[in-house]
Amino acid sequence: MSENIKIVIPEFGKPEVLDFVSEKIPEPQKGEVLVKVYFAGLNPIDVKTRAGLGWAAAQNKNNLPWTPGYDISGKIVSTGEDAQRFVEGDTVAGLIGFPLTAGGYSQYICVAEDDLSLVPDAVTLEAAAALPVAAQTAAQALSKAEVKAGDRVLILAGAGGVGHIAVQIAIAAQAEVYTTCSEANLDYLANLGAHAINYQFAAVSERLSDVDVLIDLIGGDVALDALKCLKDEARVITIPTITRDLICEKAEMLGFNASGILVEPSPEQLEAMLYMVGVGLLKVDVQPAISYKDVIEAHRRLETGHTRGKLVLDMRC
Numbered sequence: 001m002s003e004n005i006k007i008v009i010p011e012f013g014k015p016e017v018l019d020f021v022s023e024k025i026p027e028p029q030k031g032e033v034l035v036k037v038y039f040a041g042l043n044p045i046d047v048k049t050r051a052g053l054g055w056a057a058a059q060n061k062n063n064l065p066w067t068p069g070y071d072i073s074g075k076i077v078s079t080g081e082d083a084q085r086f087v088e089g090d091t092v093a094g095l096i097g098f099p100l101t102a103g104g105y106s107q108y109i110c111v112a113e114d115d116l117s118l119v120p121d122a123v124t125l126e127a128a129a130a131l132p133v134a135a136q137t138a139a140q141a142l143s144k145a146e147v148k149a150g151d152r153v154l155i156l157a158g159a160g161g162v163g164h165i166a167v168q169i170a171i172a173a174q175a176e177v178y179t180t181c182s183e184a185n186l187d188y189l190a191n192l193g194a195h196a197i198n199y200q201f202a203a204v205s206e207r208l209s210d211v212d213v214l215i216d217l218i219g220g221d222v223a224l225d226a227l228k229c230l231k232d233e234a235r236v237i238t239i240p241t242i243t244r245d246l247i248c249e250k251a252e253m254l255g256f257n258a259s260g261i262l263v264e265p266s267p268e269q270l271e272a273m274l275y276m277v278g279v280g281l282l283k284v285d286v287q288p289a290i291s292y293k294d295v296i297e298a299h300r301r302l303e304t305g306h307t308r309g310k311l312v313l314d315m316r317c
C-alpha cells in the first residue's frame, strides 16, 4: 500500500473530463477510520454534478478538482484516536460526505466511524456499495408517503437504482404496486411483484387511475402526466431535485399533498437494509462491477438513464 488513486472532476463537462490523481494515503484523524474502498456505487447525482448541473455542482464550482462518490464499501485498514467501533479487517459500507464533500471514488478514504455500517458476511461488498443512496432514498420516500397496506402506489422508473428497491419495500408493506418501465424491463418488474406498465406504449395516465401514492423518480413532464392518475388527496413524493418545485406546485394546485426529499444518511437504517439483503428479504440488483479505470464508460452508461438496478466501480487495482 503506497498510493491512493482518486477519480476527479477537474472541470465540469462530458464524461471524458474525468481524470485520475495519485496522492499519499490519508491518516485517520480523531474519531475516523481509514477505509480501503473495494466498491464505489454510482448515482445519477454523480453524473449531473460532473456535467455542472444541480446543487452539488454549484457548491463545488470553486472547489475543483473534486472527487465524486457517496456510496462506498470496503475494509477497515486502521483507526484514528478514539475510534473504537471497528477493528482492522471489518467490512463496512456507508453513505459518506453527502451532499457537499463526496469522495467515494477513491481507493482509500478517511471517514468518521459513526458514518459507517458493518456489512454482514452474507452480503457481498458489491451489494453493500450499491445500497446506501438508493435504498435509503427508497425507504425514506415510502416512509414519508406513509404507504400502508392496500394503498395503490405508482412508482415511476421501477427498474432503476432507487425504483427496484422502492418496489420491493412497497410490496412488503402490502401495497398494490404499479410501476413504469420500458418493454425490456416488464418481466423484471413483474417478477418483483409489481404491475409493470410500459411507458413506451402509452402515457401512464391513459392506463391507470385511483392511485393513492405517487413516488416520482423521473420528474418533469412524465411526473406531470402521472398526476392525472391520482385520486383526491393523494400523496406525492417527487425525488429528482431539479424539477421538485414545479411538480410540488402543480400537485398542490390539484389538491394533492406533495413534497420532495433529500436523502438523509442514516448508518442505522443502512445497517437494517444490509441485514434485509443478508437474510433475503430485499434484493439489490447490481450489474457486474466496472473497473475504476473505465469510469468514463461507467458515466456514459449511467447517463443513458436506462441502466437496470445499480452500477458500481471496482476501486481495487
Ligand SMILES: NC(=O)c1ccc[n+]([C@@H]2O[C@H](COP(=O)([O-])OP(=O)(O)OC[C@H]3O[C@@H](n4cnc5c(N)ncnc54)[C@H](OP(=O)(O)O)[C@@H]3O)[C@@H](O)[C@H]2O)c1
Residues within 6 Å of the ligand: 043, 044, 045, 133, 134, 137, 156, 157, 158, 159, 160, 161, 162, 163, 180, 181, 182, 183, 184, 185, 199, 217, 218, 222, 239, 240, 241, 261, 262, 263, 302, 305, 306, 307, 308, 309
Ligand atoms: N433527492 C434525493 O435525495 C435523491 C436520491 C437518489 C436519487 N435521486 C434522483 O432520483 C432519480 C432516480 O434515481 P435512480 O438512482 O433510481 O436513477 P437510475 O438508476 O439512473 O434510473 C434508471 C431507470 O430509469 C428508468 N427510466 C428512464 N426513463 C424512464 C421513463 N420515462 N419512465 C419510466 N422509467 C424510466 C429506466 O428504465 P427503462 O430502461 O425501462 O426505461 C432505468 O432503469 C434521479 O433523478 C436521481 O438523481 C434523488
